[in-house]
Amino acid sequence: MKKEILAASLLVGLTAVALHARDKPLETVKNVDLSKYLGKWYEIAAFPQRFEKGCTFTTAEYSILENGDIRIKNTCIKNGKPSSAVGKAFITDKKSNAKLDVQFFWPFKGKYWIIALAPDYSYAVVGHPNRKYLWILSRKPVINDQTYNHLALLAANKGFDIRNLVRTRQNQ
Numbered sequence: 001m002k003k004e005i006l007a008a009s010l011l012v013g014l015t016a017v018a019l020h021a022r023d024k025p026l027e028t029v030k031n032v033d034l035s036k037y038l039g040k041w042y043e044i045a046a047f048p049q050r051f052e053k054g055c056t057f058t059t060a061e062y063s064i065l066e067n068g069d070i071r072i073k074n075t076c077i078k079n080g081k082p083s084s085a086v087g088k089a090f091i092t093d094k095k096s097n098a099k100l101d102v103q104f105f106w107p108f109k110g111k112y113w114i115i116a117l118a119p120d121y122s123y124a125v126v127g128h129p130n131r132k133y134l135w136i137l138s139r140k141p142v143i144n145d146q147t148y149n150h151l152a153l154l155a156a157n158k159g160f161d162i163r164n165l166v167r168t169r170q171n172q
Contacts, residue, residue: 025129026127026159027115028098030098032097037097037121037124038064039063040139041060041124041137041138042137042141042168044170045136045148045166046058046133046136046165046166047132047135048164048166049133054078055083057075058075059074060072060075061073068091069091071087072088072104085104090103098115099112099113099114100113100114111130112128113126113128115127115155116151116154123139123143123151124138125154125155127158131160134162134164136148136151
């Protein structure tokens with residue numbers, strides 16, 4: 001019973017922090033070395049989105065295109081079958097490389113802002129400045145609870161309502 005009360009109190013406190021931080025502009029990381037960021041990432045958790053409904057084992061793979069843009073290949077298992085979508089990302093802040101626009105369907109673009117990044121590029125947190133989109137990514141399919149909680153708290157402190165955060169199934 002004490003655990004439930006503590007968890008509920010913590011959630012209420014984090015919600016208050018998120019509501020306060022929502023009024024501030026979303027801050028990104030200071031710098032992203034794209035050569036280190038490229039490669040495969042596993043989705044650890046995300047705000048549920050229509051385009052990911054029913055997905056498990058979700059990954060994103062980033063590679064550089066000849067023109068300097070970034071190719072994105074998102075994959076998942078949906079209804080028991082492999083599913084993928086290919087898009088592009090365009091760097092919109094060349095100083096930090098932390099703000100990108102992502103496009104899967106022309107002419108629509110979405111903002112992809114890197115708001116947290118491990119020094120060794122083992123995890124990242126990506127969000128949209130409207131705070132309706134959030135992803136926790138990792139180089140491995142599973143992260144420990146301590147790291148997950150740290151990243152969720154970081155997102156709450158940046159104004160994201162982490163009550164909407166759902167872990168992505170990445171293992172059997």
